[in-house]
Amino acid sequence: MFITFEGIEGTGKSTQIELLRERLEARGRRVVVTCEPGGSRIGAELRRVLLSLENRDLTPQAELFLYLADRAQHVAQVVRPALESGAVVLSDRFVDSTVAYQGHGRGMDIALLHQLNAVAVDGLWPQLTILLDLDPEIGLGRAVARNTREGKTNAEGRFEAESLAFHGRVRQGFLDLAAHEPERIRVVDAAGTPEATALVVREIVEARLAL
Numbered sequence: 001m002f003i004t005f006e007g008i009e010g011t012g013k014s015t016q017i018e019l020l021r022e023r024l025e026a027r028g029r030r031v032v033v034t035c036e037p038g039g040s041r042i043g044a045e046l047r048r049v050l051l052s053l054e055n056r057d058l059t060p061q062a063e064l065f066l067y068l069a070d071r072a073q074h075v076a077q078v079v080r081p082a083l084e085s086g087a088v089v090l091s092d093r094f095v096d097s098t099v100a101y102q103g104h105g106r107g108m109d110i111a112l113l114h115q116l117n118a119v120a121v122d123g124l125w126p127q128l129t130i131l132l133d134l135d136p137e138i139g140l141g142r143a144v145a146r147n148t149r150e151g152k153t154n155a156e157g158r159f160e161a162e163s164l165a166f167h168g169r170v171r172q173g174f175l176d177l178a179a180h181e182p183e184r185i186r187v188v189d190a191a192g193t194p195e196a197t198a199l200v201v202r203e204i205v206e207a208r209l210a211l
Helices: 013-026 041-051 060-084 095-105 110-121 136-150 164-180 194-209
Strands: 002-006 031-035 088-092 128-133 185-189
Touching: 002 013, 002 095, 013 031, 013 088, 013 128, 013 194, 031 060, 041 060, 060 088, 060 095, 060 110, 095 110, 095 164, 128 164, 128 194, 136 164, 164 185, 185 194
Parallel strands: 002 088, 002 128, 031 088, 128 185
Antiparallel strands: none
16 A cells, blocks of 8 residues: 655654554554655655755756656656555655645646656555645744754755745645545644644544554
8 A cells, every 4th residue: 555644844754654553563564655756766865856955946847857856766666666666655745745835835737747747656546545635834943943953954954944825825735635535545643742643644544554
């Protein structure tokens, strides 16, 4: 099963993925954890370009195509082989991030983004998406604090440097996607403790996996 985690910066996607991985492995499932950008070898190179503060002059069009290149490589080299081997794949971001960030955030054409995503994923779509929802001001504060704590402000701080209004548009983009695909995209309030959020995520996933 292919499960993706989405949300604005600071919602705790990495934490929730790790907690879910531990839970699923304890229940006998083999799990592959990955991310976008950066899930493949080439993707790791693209991640450095896409997230670095040094590249704040990256145009929206260039940003889009770099993300799509990362996704195509990610699907071909990581996600599809893992699924074919029988693993549960947990990915930190996937197609919905492109629609939310480049579409709603940057103002690019939504229909075109769906078409380009279809090319990049080559028929492979997530079966379940966990959308961790949080007020942008809180999420951004968490993300900036995390990058400062981990010394990643310059290396991975390009989106954290965007305005609060930008992150508000991205959040609304995610919620719009969830409204259109309620069976696939399940919205989870990420304002509580990681443990409380994990309980909700676990219930959703285990029901879908029939564990």
